[in-house]
Amino acid sequence: MSDCCPGSKTMDFSEKDEQGDDETGARQSQLKQWPIQLHLVSPQAPYFQEKDILLAADCVPFTLADFHKDHLKGKSLAIGCPKLDSDQEVYVDKIAALIDDSKINTLTVMIMQVPCCMGLSQIAKSGAEKATRKIPVKQVVVGVEGGKVLSEEWL
Amino acid sequence: MENILNTDIRAVIDQCPEVGRILEEYGIGCAPCSVGSCLVSDVVGIHGLDPQTEATLMYKIEKVVYPDRDVPEPKVDLSKIVPKEINYSPAVKNLVDEHVLIKRLLALIPTITDFVEKSETVDKDLVMSCIDFIRGYADKFHHMKEEDILFKYVDEQSEIIKIMYEDHVTGRNHVKNVVEGAENGNKAQIKEHLHGYRDLLTQHIKKEDEILYPWIERQMSDQQIGELFQRCSAADASVGEELPKKYEKFIIELEEKFAKEN
Numbered sequence: 001m002s003d004c005c006p007g008s009k010t011m012d013f014s015e016k017d018e019q020g021d022d023e024t025g026a027r028q029s030q031l032k033q034w035p036i037q038l039h040l041v042s043p044q045a046p047y048f049q050e051k052d053i054l055l056a057a058d059c060v061p062f063t064l065a066d067f068h069k070d071h072l073k074g075k076s077l078a079i080g081c082p083k084l085d086s087d088q089e090v091y092v093d094k095i096a097a098l099i100d101d102s103k104i105n106t107l108t109v110m111i112m113q114v115p116c117c118m119g120l121s122q123i124a125k126s127g128a129e130k131a132t133r134k135i136p137v138k139q140v141v142v143g144v145e146g147g148k149v150l151s152e153e154w155l
Numbered sequence: 156m157e158n159i160l161n162t163d164i165r166a167v168i169d170q171c172p173e174v175g176r177i178l179e180e181y182g183i184g185c186a187p188c189s190v191g192s193c194l195v196s197d198v199v200g201i202h203g204l205d206p207q208t209e210a211t212l213m214y215k216i217e218k219v220v221y222p223d224r225d226v227p228e229p230k231v232d233l234s235k236i237v238p239k240e241i242n243y244s245p246a247v248k249n250l251v252d253e254h255v256l257i258k259r260l261l262a263l264i265p266t267i268t269d270f271v272e273k274s275e276t277v278d279k280d281l282v283m284s285c286i287d288f289i290r291g292y293a294d295k296f297h298h299m300k301e302e303d304i305l306f307k308y309v310d311e312q313s314e315i316i317k318i319m320y321e322d323h324v325t326g327r328n329h330v331k332n333v334v335e336g337a338e339n340g341n342k343a344q345i346k347e348h349l350h351g352y353r354d355l356l357t358q359h360i361k362k363e364d365e366i367l368y369p370w371i372e373r374q375m376s377d378q379q380i381g382e383l384f385q386r387c388s389a390a391d392a393s394v395g396e397e398l399p400k401k402y403e404k405f406i407i408e409l410e411e412k413f414a415k416e417n
Contacts, residue, residue, distance in 0.1 A: 074377075075377075154244045
């Protein structure tokens, strides 16, 4: 039984067996842009033009060991936290501008399996509804423990 | 109950602290959260509780929030729980939705052929209006998006795609025969081939919805899903909004006509 909000509950996974400490060599980053924070990016930036966009909750990349290879590769990135970030109406406008002005191809929103993270999906949906153009929007939910993708669905 | 579902969890717990205790009982620890902006529906939904557990939890919450209300005990018929729906991308979802209108015509076919059989002479306008739907909506509007766009994303030589193409050709042959029957006033020919079309398309649509479309989508990248959506949207725009509306109106009128006849 939990004793606090799953979004801020203290959990320690360090005793788990599969630590993957036999990995060798350097992995290549799949990040092809800067900045990445949603307040800092310009929706008209060249790296967004007609691209597939990944909107990830701040915690997601730390949870998935293969985030770069499996999720970021081939996409442009924006990150944000629906629980702690301020002025989130700006986020909605930026998503709408990405769709209408930069003519992005798809939007994938990746969130953690905590209720507060659903807010980021809501931001993505609101932005998509506000936009004149229509594009496919996908939601990917990541488990807090074990770093696994729990569900993927087109909204 | 709808009100609670769309309320911030903090507001609900502030109004009724017992809700926090109930959530805790189910492993949902919202009570100590200082933000509490999650909606109750999200808080419950994301935990993926089984239907019985979720219904019991909501029942307990409703009981404490509305103590004066006569809240019925939750009864979930486990035998009626359907497996999770297939999640199609938007472009493919549109194709699945188009199947629904086609299936409404298929459902009317036995009634239509009965009517034709019982009529003194063949109602050629009725038969040809159904053929116009099949040709204009099912074949030109719908099947062409499959053949010209969707099927191009997979190996068109694969067995399942070949079967789909064969079904489209067989369907067109049935249509040709129905037209011939209408021209010659041949009721048996009309019946045989409208029923043939119905049987073929019923199976064809089932195969596409449950097997083919999910199979194709599993092979597509997000980039291709986005491209598919734009190409299908452009194809829809090229025929205009009026065409699907015209055929939906036709089906509604046909359903009404035969509802009155019966």
